[in-house]
Amino acid sequence: MSTHKAVHHGDAAGSTRRGFHLIVLNVLGAAVTFAIAIPTLVYLLFPPKGVKDNGWLDAGDISQLVPNDPVELSFQKTRMDGWRLVTEKKTAWVVKGEDNKVTAFGPQCTHLGCAYHFENKQFVCPCHNTFFSIDGKVTAGPAPRPLDQYLVKIDGNRLQVGELKKSVA
Amino acid sequence: MQEKLNQLIDAIDERTGLRTNLQHFLFEEIPASSGWHQIFGSVALFLILVQFFTGSMLAFNYAPTPGDAYDSVRYIMTEVTGGRLMRGLHHWGASMIIVIVVLHMLQVFIWGAYKKPREGTWIVGVILLLLTLAYGLTGYLLPWDNRAYWGTVVTTQIGATVPGAGPYVSRLLASTGDIGVVTFARFYAAHVLLLPPITMILIIFHVYMVRRHGVAPAPGDEHKPKKMFFPEQVFKDTVAVFVAFAILFVLSIWAKIPLERMADPTDTTYIPRPEWYFLFLFQSLKLFEGPMEVIGTVVLPTVAILALIMTPFIDRSKMVKVRNRGIAMLIVLFAALGWGGLTAAALKSTPPQTEASEIDYAGPVQWLNLTASENAGVQAYRQAKCGTCHVTSGEGSGSGPNLLEVVSKRKDSAWLTGHLKDKSSAANLDDGQIRDLAALTLKIDVANGDLPGTTPKFAAEGAALYQKNMCGACHAINGAGGKIGPALNGLAKRRTAAWVKEHFLNPQKMSPGSPMRVYAFNAAEMQAENSYLFTLPDKVAGQ
Known part of the structure; x- marks a missing residue:
């Protein structure tokens, strides 16, 4: 859902309403993407240390x-x-x-x-x-x-x- | 630079058609009446993708066999970095999908968007709704806690009431006896291997048909200019997705993510309840008894599903404006009342959670393995407000010394009790409580320093009562205590709470000849004592 900004459309290009929509949808899309991606990276790349045992x-x-x-x-x-x-x-x-x-x-x-x-x-x-x-x-x-x-x-x-x-x- | 980038994009598009197709997808024309009411489909699609994703992530740390499943879910929630959040998203996402999918269906129903030529889209949608419920049903078992186990026992028993096919269903789900490895493997395989590809194919088909017929227009749309899907509707969809995800995220962090004690087929005290969205079905079964039961378990659900599938063929009238869809709205109203009423009745008949069943087994549970004296020490620790001056974990100290350091230097119960008796802050403790407090203090180490904070209230109080009445002279808990009476670990498997309560009040009636005397606990004491005794581990650790 995130980045559709590469797409341009001719006739409405100047409209501020359109500009507002584009900004909001990209910002919110990016927010959701990061909110999923960052915890996922933490989850995958920081494995638990485990218990260190010094038992004899x-x-x-x-x-x-x-x-x-x-x-x-x-x-x-x-x-x-x-x-x-x-x-x-x-x-x-x-x-x-x-x-x-x-x-x-x-x-x-x-x-x-x-x-x-x-x-x-x-x-x-x-x-x-x-x-x-x-x-x-x-x-x-x-x-x-x-x-x-x-x-x-x-x-x-x-x-x-x-x-x-x-x-x- | 920009020019180079455009050339690159052009070159890629020439070979793959990616941009052309994306544009084709986004610059779809939609009717003038389209708007906020049509966001639910996108949100449902987004949520199912979140489920696929978080489910795949959980699989990295999950062992799909009974026993191990429970341990690994606990491992995910307590050890794995971000694991609690990941399971939270999957757990709460499952509930949210149900809500959104039903809202999506209600919107389509109220607006009459299932009408010709969109019958196929609707029927595939009904199948997707059933698949969503199937995910809930199969996924419920996978944490292998008591809730999962007993919920599935009830579900499979319902399957067994299907006339004629019942015994076969039991055999298919391997649920004729206790539910075990075979049922588990089938539920797991269905949940992660069978359902997702079917769902994916049907979703693609569903979206394809929406595109083929276009978004359903409202009467009057034919006179107005069409709108573009992008960016206005995409903007609305994105806002809705964002709000849904924000709610999901907040729930995953702050709301409870249940994990009860490990599944115990011999637990006679557990009262199974299905997930909230199945409560209405559960309740409707109570309306039918004996041979009529099959009406609730099979006939009514089948009729409901058939009615949903047949909806476009029953209502073949022309599209009308929403405000003229009175009958549809009445049907929705009645369905909502019926669903709400049954769910409310089911909730009302659910016995209040006892303190013991509220234990969060995903949290710290070291207190389970303490002796009664040590657990009573927690009560003394709280009563004397030791925590206002002392800390028991990590580095640093409060205005008093860090107890971890004290214990590492002074491993001496006699010194500690003598020391505590001299302290004015412990003045309101009697000698027994001081001994318990010393026992707790000596037990504290780096791994369990948060014991004074994490031991549940009922356990500290129950243990204090146990110590005060010197139950330990005859009974043993976690390996410590007398041998005259039976050891109390495993009591939950042997007796019901009612039996134990009656036994306290009248031992001779319950077990004649017992040397146990009468303990006339008041209601609050009885509750704490029973909760404490019934949550003891079945087996003593290390034996």
Whole structure:
């Protein structure tokens, strides 16, 4: 309904009444158009932020962990997926270092997100042959940065896993 | 520059014919008598486009299965930016379309614009009216709240009374038992996939026929010079569209956009009511009982629709001036009286909304998961007017400290109760109320800081009464309390409000041998207590 102003009509062109009609119908048409368009853009382009959770999850017993021998631990994570509460299985590659410091790596290669595995004392991503050392550093292949790490804390024998922090190159 | 632009427009027009056709469309000649009374068609077209548009937008965040549907509608209204407005436009737009479409039809009827050669335009218009009602019927179910569910139960039961075809209709709508996924899928598919293209095709056909025969002239028009559709009538149409949209926009922002509790097929207390424009039908069913019921459910609506379709063939007289259309106006008057009377009677027979059914589930509902003590704390908070000095959310503070900060530093009930007892502002609270207030204060965090403001009055009062009478010694609410009596979550599923009321007044009569003593609440107390107990979540969160 909005912009018909490109159309001209010969004989009535000079009439002020016609001019008034044209102005009002364009202004009102534009007002309605904007009143629909702006909320729509906001609705589509500003997705809700979602709930940030800083909860700690129990990833399991690590008392049997041997230094430099990574294990893949799995745990349940519950989160809001839009309107739905979902429980997902998450995994972490957990390594105990020489200094007994425990590190938990995110299970995806930092190149394109493939799942990697542990083989011959290093982490190997089968997709594009990235190799990571046991402390998560890239030793060969296309991955641009070290493996991502979960925030961890130790509660007795149990490993608590927090947010997955993106590593920096 | 202007010349270049004109050349471009000419070039595009030469290839597409867009401008030529737009001009052809706009510079249509219309009769001299045309004017404001003919705006409704444009407004109806505009509103249906708004419905198509907002409906498509809602689909971006809507999950069309029972259960998920409810959660996603709530998500749209509480989480999505602009989501409440989008649903508001769709919800109120649906009602406005009905109003405008009926006004459009009344105008055409009163002016006699359905007469030869415009019978086809009229009949397609009647079909479009029925389609509009079909949108209302199918869309009503989609939020999957109690209102949606029970409204649809009634509708499908009406469908089941059709003689002969009733059982088949039930099977087709999968409504023989409880309404579930199959009925939902059918209503949804009809609402978003089947009805819109049919509507679109019929609207195009409708407008095409209006153009083919021209706008209906009034007697005397043949002696006056014709007018142009553009810009004068377009101006009037645009003003009307603007006014309609302004009303719709204001309603969407300020008026209530209903979302009740999630559909509950076991809820025996819910009194279903259809949307307002179906109330007259709903009421007319009450006039017929037993085997006569089919007259109200099938015969009368069918006769009415047939009469509408046949109108151009029943009235075959020549066009006359509006003021001479006395019979038409009488018919409209009687129809309006009948419709208005039935609707008014239906409204009158609708029991007043209880406080509990007025809860806006699209708003903050954290109070539902509080213990009775915490909810009673809200009542104490209000009674002692804590809010005049303290704030409980966000940054900053009033003249007293921000309670969020207090709680993060002092997570200590003993300290809080001692502290509150020393405060003169809490002097009118007894020890129990101070304990409740401390419980509430400790419960407040970033996510629920608006609890003191958003907890409904009946819940705060009901919980305070519950605490004062120490109901929690025997009963549990949301996992907190005693185990001697039954837990009160899910009470709404087990008992009616009347039963519970009687049970308070005479426990031995209702459940002989019960250790419960008599609680002689007055009417206001009883109302608050029952509303509170009946709105508790059926299941305790986290169990």
